[in-house]
């Protein structure tokens with residue numbers, strides 16, 4: 157009995173120390189002082205006295221607290237279906253070379269281990285081989301058979317907090333786009349939905365996915381029926397594609413980095429951030445960063461020119477960013493402000509994959525020398541893009557805050573343990589199957 161008691165004490169303390177890892181003591185006066193400084197700073201920044209609430213991400217289960225499109229209400233059933241579809245390799249039925257049939261999914265290019273981004277300058281869907289960060293182009297594939305784009309794949313983490321999707325914001329009919337006549341909107345915005353829903357539906361076509369194969373799987377028939385009770389049958393490709401997109405978008409809205417140290421700290425756990433993380437946060441919230449990276453996702457549904465280089469593979473030669481979508485010269489070279497969580501899980505960064513470390517980015521903003529001179533000559537560079545005169549120590553701490561304070565260590569909780577087709581996921585090519593122990 158006594159031995160059992162001692163054993164459980166050991167286990168309890170083991171758990172406390174391994175999970176919480178109190179990096180500092182609660183009565184360290186320096187920590188208390190820094191903590192107070194950051195709290196005051198955040199309170200002074202948050203608009204309309206909203207306080208920390210302005211920066212807090214809700215729990216993923218608290219559906220009424222997550223921003224949603226009224227045409228796509230969040231239900232547990234829809235989110236579950238979307239989680240399956242996001243990882244479902246059986247959707248990949250229209251590859252250019254049939255050899256690659258059912259080998260890729262959305263999560264080939266946006267996977268949890270990489271912070272729902274990819275570690276490649278060109279994320280690889282169908283025609284790529286290998287799992288996770290080992291993914292590379294199939295050496296036997298012709299370039300045209302490989303699903304990749306000449307722009308970096310942004311994260312879908314915390315995407316519920318932006319209404320315009322894609323680097324130039326062309327996807328979506330609400331928010332900033334509600335007031336815009338987007339020239340290059342193609343047919344992408346025909347459903348008049350938020351960007352996330354719009355993008356998910358459009359991505360089904362762009363990435364050569366289709367629902368014909370899953371429509372034959374009884375479990376999917378059930379899942380579609382419970383997610384969309386008003387139309388409880390599957391089999392019409394166009395309508396199913398749209399509903400698959402809606403379900404995927406619902407799932408994407410629940411991908412929130414709410415277990416990051418900074419989030420825990422905002423919710424009252426003073427011990428969740430170390431002194432260096434708090435110092436970095438103070439630099440972040442007292443410098444220009446927070447003008448553009450703000451709110452729950454530390455981003456903004458707005459477009460700024462900060463002079464990052466284009467992708468070396470960009471066929472346009474000069475990516476005009478938002479200017480491409482609005483056809484207005486004053487929008488040239490502006491790109492959407494990306495959210496800042498879990499960036500350390502994968503590199504490179506920027507729409508053109510032109511920066512390789514977070515530290516490089518912090519130094520870039522500190523020096524304010526644009527990579528792309530055309531952005532400077534256009535006169536569109538943001539007035540917030542100017543030298544910050546941060547000391548080396550401030551650069552260190554700010555980098556550390558972005559890398560670790562803004563990292564949710566447990567994104568794997570959003571990945572399903574299996575999918576209804578029973579195929580290997582998120583990739584199903586021979587090499588991935590070996591690496592993922594699927595065979």
Ligand code: HEC
Pocket residue numbers: 242260261262263264265266279280281282303304305307308309310311312315320321322323324352355356359360363365404
């Ligand atoms: C071949 C890799 C690849 C696949 C597969 C892929 N994506 Fe993407 N995704 C990208 C790239 C690249 C972009 C950026 C394109 C741009 O901005 O023009 C992107 C952008 C996005 C965005 C916009 C994020 C933002 O912040 O603006 C969302 C949302 C998204 N993808 C969701 C999906 C969904 C859902 C699927 C599956 C239906 C999917 N993606 C499949 C590569 C991929």
Ligand code: HEC
Pocket residue numbers: 310311443444445446447448449459460461462463464491492493494495496499504505506507508514517518521522538540541554558
């Ligand atoms: C004027 C607005 C603005 C300011 C100020 C600003 N950013 Fe950004 N940031 C952006 C935009 C826009 C991008 C995307 C640019 C691109 O890809 O062309 C970006 C990209 C980034 C990225 C890369 C993210 C990714 O997904 O690739 C990081 C990291 C970053 N910023 C951190 C910071 C930090 C730290 C500061 C303060 C030192 C800061 N930013 C200041 C607007 C801003």
